[in-house]
Amino acid sequence: MPETAETGLNVGEQAELTAPVAMIPGGVGAAAARSPARRQRSWYRVVSPVVVVGLWQAASSTGILPASKLASPASIAHTAYTLVVTNSPTYGTLQESLLVSCERWAVGLAVGVTVGVLLAVLTGLSRVGEAILDPILQALRSIPLLGLIPLFIVWFGIGELPKVLFVMLSALFPMYINTFAGIRGVDSKLGEVGHVLGLRRHEMLRHIVLPGALPAALTGLQLSVVFSMIALVVGEQINATSGLGFMITQAQQFLDNSVIMVALIIYAILGLLANGAVRLLERKALAWRRDFGQ
């Protein structure tokens, strides 16, 4: 068996990559998603969004819903199209803004998750590490991050750094707390097994401790994705000169709510995609649990 089996990141070559999108809304169970009856019924999931959008459009077209309050779906779609094909002096292009926002999010999330895991390994494996690091991390965690924004502007100005840092911190704490709990929750009986099998410290970490902490760590990752998304939306609107947040602040000034809607819908799609990716990762990484019913 290849190395991947040992990290717990291996799955059999089942037809797992089929229709990953189908599992994103509401997380249809893996096995269930594959059954034909279930797949047929998953078609029903489209019904309510389509009805809502239809009613919305009807309300806008008939003037019940004034365009000054909420743009119609059709005009939002048109705005999105226009933002993509034209490079307006006010907004730039949509794809450009999207790229900037994604970059902030990706960097912040990646650094936050990595640092969170590293800190959790340090505190989870060593009582000394816990005694030294955990109090300060718990203290930092209890500071409302939104309240830090004014300070961040004072410290780091209005460039990319405070935004990325804000995203990073939001991703860090859920990852840290859950991974730490996961490491501490690893069955000590398996530790004894590792001991009698003569595992060295790094092998114990690789084969027993980290895979054992993985389910909790993935729960942490899910929370990190959600929290960092919120941080991105908020952080980007502060003195932004680019990105989706910048588009929103510009649109606010020009009372162009269809642009705001476009940006919000894109945020929502990003969130859904990221959540789906984490779920897919979960299904792959925790295949050992799925096979005997979690």
Place this chain on the structure above:
Amino acid sequence: MAPRLRAVKERTHSAERDVVSPPDPLTPATAASVRGLNRKFGDRIVLDGLDLDIAHGEFIALIGRSGSGKSTLLRALAGLDQEVTGQLSAAGPVSVAFQEPRLVPWKRVLANVALGLRVADPQASARTALDEVGLTERASAWPGTLSGGEAQRASLARALVRHPRLLLLDEPFSALDALTRITMHQLVLSLWTQHQPAVLLVTHDVDEALALADRVLVLGGGRITHSSSISLPRPRDRDHPNLVALRLRLLTELGVPAGRTD
């Protein structure tokens, strides 16, 4: 006291991790030797100056009432108890099969058996071990999908693949149904015959001890209070007069009133 005996506190576990077992001139004369082993849990004395020698290739069954310290002794021999005092030496490698199979749930059966194995081709060795316990076709199964008997066989394979000179079995069959248990007894005997490790089987089942062991020890009051050798060839007839007599004797030693054999 023999010079090979070291204080427990000074003992390194290097011997147990030594997978290669060359003809070693320093090989101890016994598979395990214990002198004056003490262990307290709080105020409760569990092992009280216990002495024990296990010969190479000897199959020992250790019985005792629950709480008598059977598992404590086994854990001390496995190097899992850092609190015991006294002298203790074991010829490595030492392998353990626990009451619950303790397979690592996120590793497939083969990877479980190969875990920590330091040989040229761990996978091949693991496969051979799985063959021996009759689990070849479950090599790529997740542990969670195994039956109780299969999981114990995987656990045995993981213990045996290290070619132990001392195999510690901590009530490994107690959670199995009666039929599976009989199959497992036969399997353990055949593996023992083939590999010739010394075996220390901790059990609360007198019949299991009588069916398998060369020597049955009773643990009570923190020491070995009784030792009986059984020279009958295996498989043994449960109703052999010698075994019937010994069963009564052992039950008496365990404090079960004579006449009750259930």
